[in-house]
Amino acid sequence: MSLIGRAEPLVPSAVSAAACAHCGAPLAAGQHRFCCTGCEGAHALVAGLGLDAFYRRRETEAGALRPEETAPGLDLAPFVTTDRDGTQRLELLLSGLTCGACVWLVEQALAAEPDVLSARASLTARQLTVTWRGEAARANDVVALLARLGFRAAPWSPACLRATEDAEGRELTLALGVAAFGSMNVMLVSVAVWVGWDMGPALRHALHWLAAMIGLPVVLIAGMPFYRSAWTAIRAGRPSMDLAVSLGVLATTAMSLSETLRNGPYTWFDGATMLLALLLAGRVFDRAARRRARQSVAELLALQEGVVSRLLPDGRMEAVPAENIAAGDRVLVAAGERLRLDGVADADALLDAAATTGESVPRTFAAGDSLPAGAVNMGAAFAMMVTAAAKDGSLAAMARLLERAEQAKGRFVAIADRASRYYVPVVHAVAALTFLGWWGLLDAPWQVALVNAVCVLLITCPCALALAVPAVQVVAVGALFRRGVLVTSATALERLASADHAVLDKTGTLTEGRPVLVPEGQDAGTLRRAAGMARASRHPLAQALARACPDAALAEGVREVPGQGLLAGEARLGSPAFCGLGPSADGMTMVFRDGDGAPVAFRFADRMRDDAPAAVAALNGLGLPAELLSGDGEGAVASLARRAGIPAWRSSADPVAKQARIEALKAEGRHPLMVGDGINDAAALAAAHVSASPAGATDLAQTAADLVLQREGLAALPAAIRVARRAQAIARQNIGLSLTYNVFAVPAAVGGLVTPLIAALVMAASSIVVVLNALRAGKE
Known part of the structure; x- marks a missing residue:
């Protein structure tokens, strides 16, 4: 692989002068443009590949892309899979993927390599799949290229997709707890101020300070997820929705602190803390909904984890992790055991495949049939030959397809993404004009003008448009998977x-x-001879004839005439025309004829x-x-x-x-x-x-x-159409709700008809409403 980039100068517009030009980390005293030699090399590589658009696209954590000082020493060649067409495939777990720009950079950088056929990265699963033509040892070159860009790679395993609480989830939950507790207590104090008609200035001042003592720590701690995201967006030169939320919360808090110092009639700590609590609740709720949808992938891959009993050539058995079993190995499946891998059974098997197909009734598989991984053996123990390793089997393939469908963007998601990008600059402009209009044109006090401007920031809700539409797709895809x-x-x-x-x-x-022979009183001897010839062919009718007489021995000297039939000496088995009769109208008839003997027709039916x-x-x-x-x-x-x-x-x-x-x-x-x-x-x-x-x-x-x-049958298809139509209707509803809400809410805020508390309540409630509406997509 070609890993040499041209070290051309590049000045990314999305990184400030005080930050590293590659990873975005703050520069120490004496450092110029880059925080380390690794970032300088990575920057040159990106420039040499012509991928400087990455720096304009990204929204990443500081230091997340800082390359390691030493390249990883693990040899990844043994983890490469060779496909049937000779191409090499490697699946990696990437650390450092934080946004869509990172995904774009990884895929584009690898696509620039001359022998790479495809590179697909998953932001949710942090998974990268690369295919190329060449030697398996090129896997180390792939990892080296990723390391130079600042991404750490490790072999991917199904356990990486388990739906467990990560650090971000725990942070959101903790922040929600702090915000909920603080907002309830601030609200109690605020209610006392609202209804205290005969309250003196001293008592009101004390209640203001009590609200400040509770509200300030809550705003600082619970708002950290929004502030961190907003700061990252500012540093990247791309304002985000969290920037509007952060400005609104901090401005409301600052106004409230100013009113506390001068003992004004009201403060708005209740609005700031309540907004944080409701927004965090919406994010936790949305995260839970997405995790529940992704649980289908985790459950699929969990079905193939565990230990299987491998049969050795000498007849002994050994317990081996399923991931170490290769195609061609033979394993024993005990009664009640789950099949961890795809295979072909040596004998008839009764399997419950409900986990993957949703079939409620166990089904009998004949000897030689393909057995699906994830099914449970409901009958006697049997041996089977594994046809695919765990990472190449049907469960892994289904998981990849399901994950791709959940993460990909359809038309409505793309519309919502574009609309949400325009929201932030428009909202900031409207808020600024609101402040100038009230203060400069209407001669209102600056406090009143600022309150109205903050209300515009708080009440405008791009979150509903950005979160609820993708949630419809995720919920619908997960619901359809559960329906088979x-x-x-x-x-x-x-x-x-x-x-x-x-x-x-x-x-x-x-x-x-699966054609079956229609019994019409054929002679047993003739049937046996015809079935013996049929065993030499893979034609569906020939295989059906062979199944009708399983004890027939394979005939000797059978030669197949493509498209016509079989010859064995003077005997013929094939189409009616091949055996001297007229053509069959239905194509479901085979004829056996031995020399000049009378032809015998075997008719089949496909039920x-x-x-x-x-x-x-x-x-x-x-x-x-x-x-x-x-x-x-x-x-x-x-x-x-x-x-x-x-x-x-x-x-x-x-x-x-x-x-x-x-x-x-x-x-x-x-x-x-x-x-x-x-x-x-x-x-x-x-x-x-x-x-x-x-x-x-x-x-x-x-x-x-x-x-x-x-599932077997077509019953799931009409149900899928109903779910799809409901999902699209709900997506339209969510877009309509979001736009209608803003059409009425923003003028009310500009006109000074709402307070920060009401703005916070209405804004957060709108997000929760559309997310709840999106969850209806999973119902049939």
Whole structure:
């Protein structure tokens, strides 16, 4: 990897002259531009990569990006995973990620390396995934580059995502306790002043000082999370919402202290402390809601943690942590034990997969079937061969997809982000104009003018717009996951809510995708011979024929004719045309013929899913008329469409025809929802307005789809549409509530119609209201 940057001069506008030009830490006496040689080198590297925009974007803690004096000595090459296509993949836990600018810098710096294919950082999980072409030893070069930028890296493990209280959470909780206790006591003193009609100046002065003795420590301690964030924003040259809150609280406190010194009629310590208490309550509440949504990821990964019993070649067993098991190992799953890893069983297994798919009834898996990690063995003990290591298994993949969907930004989130960025400078300007208008134009005392200006700062609420809209997405994604629907795209909910037409595949979507032989009195000997030939093919009908006669031995000398059938000497097994008969209309028939003997037909049926008719009816009820698009023969497609209640259908549709139909619907102004499970559906899934894949779909189909249905059947799809529509409606409500609130609240504050206490109460209450409203997105 190329790690050499050009040391060009760079003057970041977001860092003050008294702070380090790279990490932002204060400069000591005698230091110029940089606090250490590490920051100077990192600054040169950023300049050489052409990523100087980082310094204008960032909002980071002082010193958070200060590079270590020595590079980490851990060899990370053993933690690299080689994918099937030969690419290398490394997952790291990054320390130092504090804002979106840090994520941008990491991803852009790594993307500039010539052999890096992708780099994706997660701010919430502090996780970085890097893929490249080359040797595994390049992992150490990646870590060295990150260290030069000031980020410390370590191998990532599932335990890193456990939902536990961190230092920030404990600080917010402590600050909330101080603010709540202080505001209640200050309020008692303030009420005494409000109702003390016959109160003398001496007693009022004493009560003012009592309120100050309680309020000042509360404002200093409980407001620290806001002050720290505001100071960081000032130093970065980017005013934030916390800056407006901090100015309002400190100005209110300063006015109150001034009124206390001169024994004025009122003070507003109650407003300052109450504002802090309510805002902190809103932040703690929002943090809890997000943690509850992220709990799905933590619970998923916790399912694969623990010890498994690995079977050794000599028949002995050893207890091994699940993370140390590799693909190809054989493990014993005891009765009642949870499967920590994906695998293939040696015998039939009865599994309860409710933890990952939501199925309420245990399901029997036949020998050779793929077994999902996270399921519980409800039957006898069995041995299985592991097909994927823990970090590459289905649970880890689902966790990554779920986390990506929760963190990504959809259209409403982006609108809210842009609006909240404009709020702060506009609010500060309005507050300044309010002060000048009351003091200069209306000749009001400066105290009155300042009170009204502070009320403008306090009552304006960008917090509701910035917090509640993302909360809708997080809550909705978590709720759908608990219902067995995995959302894999940032904008999937928005697009799903606007879908107005459903295009359904047949095999594996409306049907179970597992053909079974229809008993028609075939001769047992003929069935055995045909099944022996069928064992040599992976064709679904051949495999179904082999399952119908499990004791049939594999025939010798079997040769497959692609697209037609099998040959073994004079015997043939395959399509009717291959065996001398006319073509089958439904494509669900195989014929066996031995030389010049009479042909024997074996007919198969792909059973329709039990909930398919109900799901189609539900889609119609939601305004999504369904049509069936399948590559199967006309007879099978027409029969299934009739039984499922689908009036429009098309047979013999290849991948190109399916994609063309989707494009035609879009050209008509429709918003098609495509549901498919096969490789031949991938192009149509990617082209659709929104797409979904059922349980058991191919990896390619699930990768192309926006939603993956984890439960068997289609019942979860109409429910997902209802949740998506509710989520979008709530997002619009929250935006409307926030804007309407400010349209009425700001003029009232400018006109001097509210006090700081009322402004604090109304502002904080508006944030809590929209967050509570966002939580409704999880209800169906």
